[in-house]
Amino acid sequence: MSQSTPQELVERALDASSADGQVAFVVESSEANLRWASNSLTTNGAMRSRQVVVVSFVDGGTGTATGTVARTGSPDIAELVAASEQAARDAGPAEDAMPLISEAPEGSGAWDDEAAGTSIGVFADFAPALGEAFGEARGRDELLFGFAEHSMATTYLGSSTGLRLRHDQPTGRVELNGKSSDLTRSVWAGVGTRDFTDVSVADLAAEVRQRMAWSQRRVELPAGRYETLLPPSTVSDLMIYAYWTMEARDADEGRNVYAKAGGGNRIGDRLAQLPLTLRSDPYAKGLETAPFQVVGSSSGTASVFDNGMATPAVDWIRDGVLTNLIRPRAWALKQTAPPTAAVGNLLLEDPNATASQAEMIAGTGRGLLLTTLWYIREVDPQTLLLTGLTRDGVFLVEDGEVTGAVNNFRFNESPVDLLGRVTQASRTERTLPREWNDWFTRAAMPTLRVPDFNMSSVSPAS
Numbered sequence: 001m002s003q004s005t006p007q008e009l010v011e012r013a014l015d016a017s018s019a020d021g022q023v024a025f026v027v028e029s030s031e032a033n034l035r036w037a038s039n040s041l042t043t044n045g046a047m048r049s050r051q052v053v054v055v056s057f058v059d060g061g062t063g064t065a066t067g068t069v070a071r072t073g074s075p076d077i078a079e080l081v082a083a084s085e086q087a088a089r090d091a092g093p094a095e096d097a098m099p100l101i102s103e104a105p106e107g108s109g110a111w112d113d114e115a116a117g118t119s120i121g122v123f124a125d126f127a128p129a130l131g132e133a134f135g136e137a138r139g140r141d142e143l144l145f146g147f148a149e150h151s152m153a154t155t156y157l158g159s160s161t162g163l164r165l166r167h168d169q170p171t172g173r174v175e176l177n178g179k180s181s182d183l184t185r186s187v188w189a190g191v192g193t194r195d196f197t198d199v200s201v202a203d204l205a206a207e208v209r210q211r212m213a214w215s216q217r218r219v220e221l222p223a224g225r226y227e228t229l230l231p232p233s234t235v236s237d238l239m240i241y242a243y244w245t246m247e248a249r250d251a252d253e254g255r256n257v258y259a260k261a262g263g264g265n266r267i268g269d270r271l272a273q274l275p276l277t278l279r280s281d282p283y284a285k286g287l288e289t290a291p292f293q294v295v296g297s298s299s300g301t302a303s304v305f306d307n308g309m310a311t312p313a314v315d316w317i318r319d320g321v322l323t324n325l326i327r328p329r330a331w332a333l334k335q336t337a338p339p340t341a342a343v344g345n346l347l348l349e350d351p352n353a354t355a356s357q358a359e360m361i362a363g364t365g366r367g368l369l370l371t372t373l374w375y376i377r378e379v380d381p382q383t384l385l386l387t388g389l390t391r392d393g394v395f396l397v398e399d400g401e402v403t404g405a406v407n408n409f410r411f412n413e414s415p416v417d418l419l420g421r422v423t424q425a426s427r428t429e430r431t432l433p434r435e436w437n438d439w440f441t442r443a444a445m446p447t448l449r450v451p452d453f454n455m456s457s458v459s460p461a462s
Contacts, residue, residue: 006050006115009077010158013054016081017160019088020064021057021100023307025157025294026050028115032122035147039134041127046120050074053296055304056084057100063093066304068296096298096330098305102161105310107282107291109166115154116168122150122196126174129201136205137178142212144205145177150196155294163308167290169344170194173432173441177392178208185405187211188372188392190233190432192441194286211371211393217404219396221458227367228453229360229397232431232445234370235348238386238415239278239445240436241376243346245384246316247300248325252335257384257416258325265325272320272419276350280343281313286430287442289344301342303328311341317419345442350425357426357447362400368453369395369402372434373411384414388435389459409455424449 004012006026013024032046053070067087071080126148137144150172157165172193179186189207193199230238242257251258251265260266282291293309295302306329315323324340332339361369371393379385390408397403426447433443 004074006154006156007111009052010156012077013052013081014158014160016078017056017085019056019085020059021160022081023055023100023157023159023304024053025155025307026052027153027155029151029153030117030119031149031151032118032120033147033149034123034127034130036130036134037145038143039137044120052077052080054080054084055296055307056081056088058085058088060089060093064097065089065091066094066298067091068304070296094298094305096303096305096328098303098329098333100159100161100305101163101308104163104165105292105308109168111156111164111166113166116152116170118150118152118170122172123148126196126199126201133201133205140209140212141181143179143181144208145179146175148172148174148196155290157294157308159308165292165308167292169290171441172196172199173437174199174204175432176204176208178212180212185212185215186392187215188434190434190437192430192432192437192443194288198286211395214395214402215393215405219404219406221396221406223409223455223457225452225454227364228450229357229364229367229369230448230450230453231357231370232429232447233434234373235445235448236346236431236433236443237373237376237435238413238418239348240346240433240440240443241378241386242384242415243278243316245381246325248327248335248337248340249300249331251325256381257414258322259382266322267325268321270321271317271416272422274350274422274425275319275352276317276348276419276422276425277315277319278317278346278348279313279315280345280347282311282343282345283313284345284347284444287345287347287444289442293341301326301328303330305330306339306341309339309341311343314340314343344440346440347428347444348446349428350446353425353427353446355424355426360424360426360447360449361397361402364397364400366399367397368406369397371395374435376435379412384416385412386414387412387456389461391434391461408459408461410457410459412454412456418450421450421452422448423451
């Protein structure tokens with residue numbers, strides 16, 4: 001690792017610039033992990049990495065062009081800046097061009113502080129508790145598989161307009177799979193965390209143990225529409241996809257599910273009959289994330305010109321009504337609408353909800369309880385129809401009790417359409433998405449009751 005500090009690299013990049021503007025940022029990362037299989041730890045490790053990114057802005061007379069070049073490790077800063085400026089000169093005018101951000105947002109961190117880090121010591125209490133869970137699983141002739149990861153990424157962002165911003169982002173997750181010794185039954189539980197001090201291995205193992213007990217009886221069911229309870233993890237996977245597609249420009253131009261028939265977007269339309277609120281907040285307890293944007297390349301949801309833009313709390317859906325869409329500054333200016341930045345967490349809440357998931361199960365006459373969804377893919381962007389598979393436990397609920405596990409299904413559902421059909425929500429709790437947790441871990445969701453979830457076909461997947 002270079003002796004240069006991240007701050008020094010940013011300053012050297014800015015000093016080397018001959019462009020009309022520049023944003024440079026360094027992400028200093030450390031990670032620790034544990035992996036286990038068949039009730040035994042298999043690997044553990046710790047690593048460090050550094051990424052240096054330079055975004056140059058060049059005014060070619062017909063408009064401002066941008067070029068981004070990124071390197072890992074300890075690059076030659078002069079070469080990196082020159083490559084970024086050449087990339088900008090080779091590019092055409094950027095349609096998202098705007099003046100660079102010059103005012104630092106609140107919560108932008110202490111620039112001079114050293115980068116935060118993590119180490120294998122983050123698992124000091126977790127690992128012994130995991131060993132106890134291994135012993136209990138052996139006693140039931142069951143096997144535990146899974147992994148635990150913790151990372152700390154410190155971002156230092158500077159700009160030619162004088163911004164000097166810093167943010168520490170801890171991210172942790174645990175996935176625990178339980179399997180029968182003959183590998184014919186499989187269940188899953190997972191949790192997200194910032195520092196592992198709030199992770200209870202005993203609670204995760206108890207969840208796996210309960211689901212393994214439920215799965216001892218097998219029931220075969222045909223495809224069809226079923227009353228279904230979607231636990232928080234499955235809800236998060238569906239809502240995250242709905243969030244990722246909340247691009248105002250796509251809606252305004254008729255390309256996504258948030259487009260209004262006849263033109264414009266659906267802001268102001270009721271999407272849910274329950275008073276559900278879908279929101280993001282960089283200061284949500286346990287889900288804290290960066291209060292400003294760090295953007296390496298422009299997209300429909302973010303612009304390199306918006307680096308350093310504040311990302312305040314925002315309601316996407318409020319009381320069941322679509323309230324906001326993601327809108328970079330350039331598109332906001334064209335539409336004479338307020339700019340709205342994406343935030344790195346997501347929460348869904350019903351302010352009137354009082355039931356727990358257990359109480360919702362007890363109130364079910366006959367229906368399904370899902371565990372997780374996976375291999376989710378978009379079928380139709382106009383309706384946001386998604387398809388995917390169930391995995392690691394679909395359970396039958398009869399007369400308020402779980403009576404067995406059923407076969408897996410392929411599903412076809414739109415999360416936006418599903419919101420309009422939800423009849424009950426539980427209290428919201430922090431959760432770990434199963435499908436998307438490589439990219440998005442900070443979520444809090446309720447269990448949702450859907451009277452007619454579409455299991456479109458039986459899946460042979462286990």
